[in-house]
Amino acid sequence: MTNQEFTQELNKLERLLFSFALRLTSNRADAEDLMQETSLRAYRHKEKFAKGTNFKSWVSTIMRNAYINRYRKMKTRRHINNSIENYSYALENTNTVPNQGEHDLRLQELKKMLNSVGDLYSVPFLMFHRGYEYKEIAEKLNIPIGTVKSRIFLARQRMKKMIGQRYQN
CATH class of the missing domain: 1.10.1740.10 (RNA polymerase sigma factor, region 2, helix turn helix motif)
Incomplete structure (x- = not known):
């Protein structure tokens, strides 16, 4: 051609x-x-x-x-080639002393919220959070797997709602 x-x-x-x-x-x-x-x-x-x-x-x-x-x-x-905003942590003051206070306050607040959910929901939720499988939780609490799943789901929903209300106030 x-x-x-x-x-x-x-x-x-x-x-x-x-x-x-x-x-x-x-x-x-x-x-x-x-x-x-x-x-x-x-x-x-x-x-x-x-x-x-x-x-x-x-x-x-x-x-x-x-x-x-x-x-x-x-x-x-x-x-x-990320923007400078992605590296803003490098510009922060490194002379500050790490403080667990804020972390501890948040953890206490979450524990209060979880306790207000009630043992019916918080026990399966905590067991699941600690690594137990649905089947193991059902055996230990002597309840059906479906009940375990729904209680964990409802505990999550209630916690989310309380956390959301916390930030609205």
Whole structure:
């Protein structure tokens, strides 16, 4: 395929390829960049195009692969180049002394909330929290597994409601 034939074929497909690029990127500027990259790659490898095959499919595959490569590259860059807000912990004052007071107060508050739920619900909830399985809790408390599950669920719901009310006040 000569340079002129290649350019003609590519120009015929320009609108179709741009709509495909726009569908992939969902952004006009990125779609234009993808179009340019696809054109360059296709031109660079035009000798690999076999006459008699579908040119549109060949160029569309190049575009799709270019998009996938770019997406993968941007995905890894996002993890490497995080914004400064993600590193704000480094700017915090390190001269403070750790204090368990706030943690202890929250724990006392949670224990009060759990006690207000009642033993009927708090016992299975605490056993589950400590690592017991539903079947073990049911055997120890001599109740059906379904009852264990519903009591744990209701304990969670009541605790969530109390915690939510705490933050509304």
